[in-house]
Amino acid sequence: MPEPVANQSSAAVPPATGVEKSTIDLAPPVAEQAAPAVTLPVSTPQPVPTLYESVKHQQEAPVAQRRVLAEDLQWNLSPVKKLSDLCINVLVSRFEAPLVPDEEYWQRKSVVTFKLCNVRDHGGSWKRLFFESNVQKILEDFVPQYGGEQEMDLMTQLDLGAPYINKLQVRQLRPTDYDARKTEKEGGTGAGSLHGRSSHKFTSGNGDGVHPDHLNLGMVFSKLKNLEELDICYSVRDCGIEFQWEYFGMTMNDCVYLSDVLKSNRVLRSLTVAASGIDDDRCHLIANALMENRTLKNLDLSHNLIGDAGARAIATVFTNPSSPLTHITLANNKIGQTGGTFLATALLRNPKLVQLSLRMNFLGDKGGSAIFTALRENTTLQQLDLSCNQLGPTTVAAMCTTLKLNTRVPASLDMSCNKLGHGDVAKDLLRSTTVEAGKPQGPPKLAAVEDGREASEDAAGKAIFDAVSQNKYLTHLDLRMTGVSQEFQQAIQGIVNENKSGL
Known part of the structure; x- marks a missing residue:
């Protein structure tokens, strides 16, 4: 019989030298392990982040850490200005070319x-x-x-x-x-x-x-x-x-709107409201507003329906010492003798009015003479327009008396389109007019006529000529269509031109 083969694992164990085992080791022998191999780290390629992802990460980082308080109603993220706007502002601030x-x-x-x-x-x-x-x-x-x-x-x-x-x-x-x-x-x-x-x-x-x-x-x-x-x-x-x-025409509401503007405005210097159907009631509203205005200097209410009551309201305005009005135009209204008397009374107490236009009204002889009588004590009015106001010889007498005072008021006078040379009073003017020695006599052939129409024309012309010859400050006088003869008008205009050239 063949001999049994020993275990290969035990046969592989070398025999002990110099020391004998007292016991038999039944554990299986451990095989000899080889040296571990060196393992190199292998890096996996990662995708490179784009610029957008980097910016997004930077923006999300503080957002994730931010804590928004719901009760803070004042918090708001201010928007960033556009680069185009910043560039424009820089260019404008450094732009030196004209x-x-x-x-x-x-x-x-x-x-x-x-x-x-x-x-x-x-x-x-x-x-x-x-x-x-x-x-x-x-x-x-x-x-x-x-x-x-x-x-x-x-x-x-x-x-x-x-x-x-x-x-x-x-x-x-x-x-x-x-x-x-x-x-x-x-x-x-x-x-x-x-x-x-x-x-x-x-x-x-x-x-x-x-x-x-x-x-x-x-x-x-x-x-x-x-x-x-x-x-x-x-x-x-x-x-x-x-x-x-x-x-x-202006409605009452329109007038109220305008009055409110005049009360509060501090810039308006000239106001013209013409051909707007302003009657006495609307004129009262405007006048009340002007009492509180401190800047308006020129007021023109021409071609309206202002009567004596409205004229009285306007007269109250420019008798106010704090009123800045210097030019007033009330042409082509319905102001009669009573309204003219109110305006004349206001002229006695007004220290600022420079120009007054009342043409195409119905002042009559009474209103016209009242205004010229007031001018004897006024020292500021320079321009007066009384054309087409049904003035007559009574006004001529008052005008001549004022001009003979040789004052600077008025410097410009418009008496056109009035029947100054007609009426029985003109004959009285001719009889009462005396010419002092050494003063201009006027056209002699017209001064000698004393009967009929020419007598009345010459009476007014001679009286005005005598008064103007004694005034050195009158620089404008309009006598067209007044019944004053052409010869006297030329003679009077010659004196006015001399006054103008002498100033």
């Missing part, structure tokens, strides 16, 4: 846009001319509509032109619902209702019809902070066959 003048542009723009362009009426500035003419056109075409968008457009245009507008001349103001009524008539639906004024008037609280209102001037003045001169007319131009009486 700017190109823009007057040539505004000149071309104005000539193309408007038919009449007189730059002298706008301070010599084409830019002013364009903006003032543009706003004028907008106001003239504006139709007030409650709740309409046209009002917002008007405010926008006023904001744009406000820095350059110093003077406005508005030749028409359209009433409320003007376009609606015009369209109604063109369509034929309201032809029968357009005959009466009351058909298109609003109804007030007491049931009475009132005219439709126009543009609220307070809204305009709230934007135009530099407006110094305003010439406005409450009427409609070129209405054609759509003519209606309610298109013309």
Whole structure:
């Protein structure tokens, strides 16, 4: 029998040398392990972050750490300014080259846009001319509509032109619902209702019809902070066959709007409201507002319906010591002898009035003589216009007495279109006129005539000639269409020209 083969694992164990085993190790032998291999670290390629991801990471990092308090209502992340805006600001702040003048542009723009362009009426500035003419056109075409968008457009245009507008001349103001009524008539639906004024008037609280209102001037003045001169007319131009009486005239509401402006405005220096149907009641409202105004110097209420009561209200204004009025024009109204007396009394106490125009009224001899009597104590009035006032010989006598005082008041006098050379009083003037030695005698052939029409003409002419020859300060005297003969007019004008050249 073959001998059993020993375990290979035990056979592989080398025999012990020098020491004998006392026991037999039954554990399996451990195989000899080889030296561990060196493993090199292998790096996995990572994607390179883009610029966007880097910026996003930087922005999200503080956001993740930020704690927003809901009760902090004042917290707000201020937006970052655009780079384009920053560049523009830097360029503007460091721009040293001279700017190109823009007057040539505004000149071309104005000539193309408007038919009449007189730059002298706008301070010599084409830019002013364009903006003032543009706003004028907008106001003239504006139709007030409650709740309409046209009002917002008007405010926008006023904001744009406000820095350059110093003077406005508005030749028409359209009433409320003007376009609606015009369209109604063109369509034929309201032809029968357009005959009466009351058909298109609003109804007030007491049931009475009132005219439709126009543009609220307070809204305009709230934007135009530099407006110094305003010439406005409450009427409609070129209405054609759509003519209606309610298109013309200032309503009481319009007058209240204007009065509120005069009370609060501190810039306006000249106001003209002509041909607007201003009667005594409306004149009272304007006069009360002028009592609180401290800047208005020129007031023109020509071609209205102002009577004696309105003249009294105006007289009260310029007797106020704090009133700055220096020029007043009340031409073509209904002021009679009583109103002229009120104005004459006011002249006695007014220390500022320089120019007064009362032409085309009804002062009569009584009113005219009262004014000339008041001028004997007035020291400021330089220009007086009493043309076309039904003046007569009584006024001539008062005028001659005033001129003989040889004062500086008045320097300019308009007496045209009055019957100064007619009436029995003219003959009395001729008899009472005495000529001192060494003074101009006037045309001798006319001075000797004492009968008929020529006597009356020569009487007034001789009296005026004698008075003017004693005055060295009168530089303008208009005697056209007064009944004074042509010869005396030429002689008087010669003395006036000498006075003018001597000053």
